[in-house]
Amino acid sequence: MPKIHIINQYVWPDGSPICIICEQLTEYLTNQGESVAMVGGGGEYRPSARPKPNIELVSLETKAYPRDTYLQILTEYFIVFKMFWKYVRRSVKEGDVLVITNSPFLNIFLRYAVFKRGVKSIFIMFDYFPASIISLKVPHIAHKIIKWWWDRELNKFDNVIKVSSNVGYEGPNAVIKRLWPMIDIKPNPDVAPKKMALYTGNLGITHDVEALVKECYILQEKGYEVNFYADGPGLEKLPAQLKPSVKGVFKDTPSLIKALYEHEIHLITGTIGTDESSFPSKIWNSLASGRKVVACGFTGKMKLELDFILASNYTAHLTEMASFIKEQAHK
Template identity: 20%
Template sequence: MPRTKADDAPSILFINQHYWPDLASTAQHLTDLAEYLVDQGVDVHVLCSRGHYLSGSMDVPAEETRNGVRIHRVRATAFGRDSILGRIIDYASFYTSTLARVLAGPSCDYIVTLTTPPLLPLVGAVAQALRGQAYGIWSMDLHPDAEVAAGMLAEEGLPARLLHGFNNAGYRNADFVVDLGRHMKRRLRDKGLSDDQLYTIPVWGVEEDVSPLPHDENPLRSELGLKGKFVVMYSGNAGRAHRFEEVLGVMEQLDGHPDIEFVFVGEGPQKERIERFAGEHDLSSFRYLPYFPREQLKHSLPLADVHLMTLREEMAGIAVPGKLYGIMAAGRPALMVGPEASESAETIRGYDAGHVVDPRQEDDPEQVLHDTLLALYRDDKKCARLGDNGREAFLDAFEREVCCEAWTQLLRGQLQMKTPTAAPMEHETPA
């Protein structure tokens, strides 16, 4: 666990259900940040589980050090994401094991909790109350806001009100909270957080992981039989935060097109619905592939000509899909179905990196999506220009080095590290 008093390096304990070698987005981003901070001279520890993001346990040790990060894995169930009950049990077992470990283990300079599982920030609040522990929150999403927006909990019901109360207590008592954009920041202000607590740092992609690979140099094109195809890809979690009505309608409209192929990659609660729709309508220009390992993203993301993104209106500011930054890194245009007033849509439009179809702004959003997609299919130069814009913006504002350095500056201020050459930390990073 964290350092002893004899050590000079400042110590940070990150807590999240997932970490390397798991493929969850939060695991990958936390791994990037933890290893970056080690290079900055920080004594970094991570408290996580052995459970795989999808289901089952990983064959990993309870304690190990990787790239300077000391990893501590607590015992927890691993039913995975196949059922709501299984996820709740996993969350509860991880939460109780983590709280016991934090309260019984050595202290550290800072705890930083992520938001998987829900209510995890409350661990920091309890440690603060009982041990005087300083803590911050990396707010990857908002709970139970997401469950209420998805219709899983009634807004005025007792469970939602209790969860809001517990979660808000965790947030309000934090020394700092890192949000993912101005719409999430607005929601956090509504929960009673002050501007002095809030810092915006987006999640990121990695320049070395993904670049704009030409189709004729991509081995996956041949392996998957996609040479000569215009590939429309949805890559990532098909979750309850996402909407697929318009996407499925366009897939049906364009089925049988000689050049256009729809490729879905990943898992999620809506995968079964999407595959069932494809089967019921006998779609021939569609396939669903499992997640690619991180080391294959350099081939899988540039495989597409256009990447799809979706977000439900009520999820704006609650969930911020990190997949956008991989799309931008690959130099491909993003075609989003979702609210204009959201972090992702404003990034796409602000950098001219694709198109946004807002269902509440269009009389026939499915037809607009159809026509926009065909326009991109017919205009190679426009696709290339939008992709180039995205790649340039990615390198400028959403690459790992840029965002992890913003984190470093924030933590320097919190830890009062002596870094006279460091630029002052701002409350906003480029977005």
């Protein structure tokens, strides 16, 4: 039986969305009788108090750096990638399946560690690197070269799983397999929402903070209390009027669930200058809670994807992605 190696920057006890998604994929495939290991670095991006999952976890010894500067972030990326390369060279055998996320972006090179071993390679793309660097003001010609090269590298994988239709790359090996709620939550008619609006998770440098702020002002004028349980450099762009609304990220799942139920409106925001970068994964928890989702700054492909998601049956998504990986593993 081929072994499936799912590689992501972080593993438990990290509580970031990509980590939890990979964890749930690993658990589902393991329960289906597959041989699966989830592999990640020893750092932690987002605190989490959830119990250790009953899966094979490989936590590599890497140093976690503060994420205050680009240099610190890139340093951690290179250290994690170096350990991943060593793991793949040592542990991934002929006939195995290498499932790689784009966290960190350097993972796109990992297929070269075993490209002569007959290993199947699957790249799960949560965000599209050429689009995610647009906000860094990369010169136009340099950006075109990066996009051309990135797409060429993606085309070398057996499969590229896009988690939303708007995410860039349209190669022949691309398939769309959408995400799902990462916590156990469903509409609860016993909890009446308060007149509050909620933003959770990361507010990064690529997010459309201006559109988000405009919506917050509109909601405040209508009498809503706006709360940011968030982190990220985008918080620095919030005006003084909204600074008191910043509460910090949730450190455990029960607190997140309580807030999702209590807030009548859940806010998500688009990205600056592109509709191909990513799609906010927090929407799936919000939809499962039964609360209203208000999207800020969504245009083009992101708006089309939003309309599709609002009408989708997310309960089947985990099974669909896991089944696709299982099918590729046994081809």
